[in-house]
Amino acid sequence: MHIMIIGAAGMLGSKTAKRLTQKGQLSGKRIERLTLVDVVEPTAPDGFAGTADLRVCDLSVEGAAASLMAERPDIIIHLAAIVSGEAEADFAKGYAINLDGARWLFEAIRLAGDAYCPRVVFTSSIAVFGAPFPDRIGDDFILTPLTSYGTQKAIGELLLADYSRRGFFDGVGIRLPTICIRPGAPNRAASGFFSNILREPLKGEDAILPVEETVRHWFASPRAAVEFIVHAAEIDTRLLGSRRNLTMPGICATVRDEIDALRRAAGDGAVALIRVAPDESIQRIIAGWPQEFDTKRAESLGFCADASFDDIIRIHLEDEMQGGRS
Amino acid sequence: MHIMIIGAAGMLGSKTAKRLTQKGQLSGKRIERLTLVDVVEPTAPDGFAGTADLRVCDLSVEGAAASLMAERPDIIIHLAAIVSGEAEADFAKGYAINLDGARWLFEAIRLAGDAYCPRVVFTSSIAVFGAPFPDRIGDDFILTPLTSYGTQKAIGELLLADYSRRGFFDGVGIRLPTICIRPGAPNRAASGFFSNILREPLKGEDAILPVEETVRHWFASPRAAVEFIVHAAEIDTRLLGSRRNLTMPGICATVRDEIDALRRAAGDGAVALIRVAPDESIQRIIAGWPQEFDTKRAESLGFCADASFDDIIRIHLEDEMQGGRS
Numbered sequence: 001m002h003i004m005i006i007g008a009a010g011m012l013g014s015k016t017a018k019r020l021t022q023k024g025q026l027s028g029k030r031i032e033r034l035t036l037v038d039v040v041e042p043t044a045p046d047g048f049a050g051t052a053d054l055r056v057c058d059l060s061v062e063g064a065a066a067s068l069m070a071e072r073p074d075i076i077i078h079l080a081a082i083v084s085g086e087a088e089a090d091f092a093k094g095y096a097i098n099l100d101g102a103r104w105l106f107e108a109i110r111l112a113g114d115a116y117c118p119r120v121v122f123t124s125s126i127a128v129f130g131a132p133f134p135d136r137i138g139d140d141f142i143l144t145p146l147t148s149y150g151t152q153k154a155i156g157e158l159l160l161a162d163y164s165r166r167g168f169f170d171g172v173g174i175r176l177p178t179i180c181i182r183p184g185a186p187n188r189a190a191s192g193f194f195s196n197i198l199r200e201p202l203k204g205e206d207a208i209l210p211v212e213e214t215v216r217h218w219f220a221s222p223r224a225a226v227e228f229i230v231h232a233a234e235i236d237t238r239l240l241g242s243r244r245n246l247t248m249p250g251i252c253a254t255v256r257d258e259i260d261a262l263r264r265a266a267g268d269g270a271v272a273l274i275r276v277a278p279d280e281s282i283q284r285i286i287a288g289w290p291q292e293f294d295t296k297r298a299e300s301l302g303f304c305a306d307a308s309f310d311d312i313i314r315i316h317l318e319d320e321m322q323g324g325r326s
Numbered sequence: 327m328h329i330m331i332i333g334a335a336g337m338l339g340s341k342t343a344k345r346l347t348q349k350g351q352l353s354g355k356r357i358e359r360l361t362l363v364d365v366v367e368p369t370a371p372d373g374f375a376g377t378a379d380l381r382v383c384d385l386s387v388e389g390a391a392a393s394l395m396a397e398r399p400d401i402i403i404h405l406a407a408i409v410s411g412e413a414e415a416d417f418a419k420g421y422a423i424n425l426d427g428a429r430w431l432f433e434a435i436r437l438a439g440d441a442y443c444p445r446v447v448f449t450s451s452i453a454v455f456g457a458p459f460p461d462r463i464g465d466d467f468i469l470t471p472l473t474s475y476g477t478q479k480a481i482g483e484l485l486l487a488d489y490s491r492r493g494f495f496d497g498v499g500i501r502l503p504t505i506c507i508r509p510g511a512p513n514r515a516a517s518g519f520f521s522n523i524l525r526e527p528l529k530g531e532d533a534i535l536p537v538e539e540t541v542r543h544w545f546a547s548p549r550a551a552v553e554f555i556v557h558a559a560e561i562d563t564r565l566l567g568s569r570r571n572l573t574m575p576g577i578c579a580t581v582r583d584e585i586d587a588l589r590r591a592a593g594d595g596a597v598a599l600i601r602v603a604p605d606e607s608i609q610r611i612i613a614g615w616p617q618e619f620d621t622k623r624a625e626s627l628g629f630c631a632d633a634s635f636d637d638i639i640r641i642h643l644e645d646e647m648q649g650g651r652s
Contacts, residue, residue: 091436110417130568131568139468140460141466141468142466142467142468143468143469143484145487145488151485154484155481158469158471158477158480161470161471166417166474242456242472242614243470
């Protein structure tokens with residue numbers, strides 16, 4: 001089996017490559033080849049027994065995806081995207097990478113010929129939803145994104161469903177919750193503070209909280225997100241019918257719930273490192289975000305959320321901090 | 327006021343130009359100029375007091391829309407599209423005209439400069455919805471098109487909302503019911519038979535009914551559709567909030583309701599001209615189509631449906647057959 005990851009240099013991409021290396025097989029078939037694609041050179045995962053090809057390629061350039069399809073990967077995991085803050089700041093770049101990038105990839109698959117029909121896993125986002133919301137957002141709720149990023153992801157979902165319906169590929173779209181705790185340095189996602197207020201204090205560093213503690217949102221650990229991706233690559237898509245895009249289960253929590261979990265994991269000293277500094281622009285963006293979902297459809301298909309916010313912190317300590325705090 | 331109609335050679339385009347000519351003004355401002363655009367040369371409406379410019383232009387070619395925007399129309403009515411049957415038969419053409427055509431138009435407006443911000447009326451379709459459905463489809467129901475045409479229209483809606491949110495233009499998307507009775511020769515729309523079984527018998531000609539009489543659907547006369555377009559050009563968009571796309575009110579009727587109305591208008595002889603010839607491919611497409619909507623939002627904003635199916639037939643007789651049957 002040959003798996004291609006596009007956006008392989010990113011956080012989820014590199015973790016997915018690592019997880020596939022650990023698993024060694026997918027749906028009972030040995031993973032013989034991994035092709036890792038990104039706009040910057042990705043890193044091959046340690047210990048992969050098969051062939052790992054590293055490719056530098058910008059899919060937002062028409063025609064770039066065609067050469068990748070010459071390799072005929074059995075599974076394509078499309079993670080490449082620019083984040084919400086940057087897509088909002090640079091309108092043209094957001095559409096080029098998040099919309100055209102996905103579309104040219106889908107077109108390259110369609111035009112590959114030979115009845116080629118790979119599994120495509122597309123990572124969408126809960127940013128496809130926009131206020132006003134019902135209390136819990138069900139699987140039938142309209143996509144009314146309030147950001148350009150959410151719009152681009154919603155369009156990707158529609159394309160994925162149509163290309164799948166036409167038999168050009170076998171697509172699964174997964175709407176990821178906000179990833180928490182996001183490792184590494186802060187990026188331009190407006191949701192960054194949800195991770196910053198945990199990650200930085202766990203390292204003994206200050207963090208800024210720009211919103212009220214009552215703000216409620218929907219979360220998954222990086223480890224849960226990687227499991228969603230792997231499960232989407234393996235799932236029997238006949239169970240999906242025509243609705244190829246699924247909201248992933250998550251943990252519904254307030255900022256206060258996050259802080260309480262931080263206190264349980266690291267004590268009052270860590271909590272004291274959080275500095276409250278209200279930011280109206282972030283508050284305005286957050287006000288249009290969803291809080292809670294009904295994800296029984298994804299759950300019935302075998303997608304599993306983290307168990308609790310305490311687990312989300314434990315996973316960060318295990319995966320990013322060798323199990324302990326610095 | 328300068329109004330541009332794109333897709334002006336089509337049925338709705340030419341009727342809209344005629345209606346604007348009759349009205350002479352929009353929102354109390356005199357219509358001084360009409361620019362009529364299509365891939366084939368449109369016809370100027372009789373009796374227009376201002377300047378009518380006729381332009382041949384294919385918007386699916388990148389860059390073509392930019393020259394149109396040099397004219398800085400105050401209102402742009404975008405009707406250009408290829409119909410469902412053709413978009414399904416020719417995948418690439420459907421995306422080029424229905425998706426790229428809309429997107430390049432929106433981009434040309436964004437890039438025009440001078441804080442140019444016209445009203446844009448975009449005609450979407452109830453084909454953005456796909457089964458399984460609730461009994462009545464509300465304004466919050468997810469867009470899950472089951473055709474490429476519906477997918478392209480849903481993407482147009484998402485783009486319209488995002489470009490409006492960003493302040494590049496002031497957009498209103500209207501999801502038109504199936505137009506009935508569609509005048510002229512049959513086209514490649516899968517919904518054509520809904521019109522054919524009335525239009526042809528009213529002329530004394532045979533028509534084929536490819537589905538069961540129990541099939542239920544959602545209809546508007548061409549006259550109602552033109553009024554939707556005109557109203558969308560005039561409406562106060564502050565009332566829309568972030569949800570720029572609206573399902574238009576319609577008449578919910580079965581094929582049997584249509585036939586009963588035909589009998590009342592033209593007698594048993596006309597009904598006898600309908601020949602039942604089941605077509606599985608059309609039945610399969612129709613099975614994924616919506617039947618009834620809750621359109622209280624559009625109604626509260628002043629959009630009005632036809633009064634009855636009898637009215638739909640009367641409008642056809644008045645507008646297309648000089649009031650009588652041949």
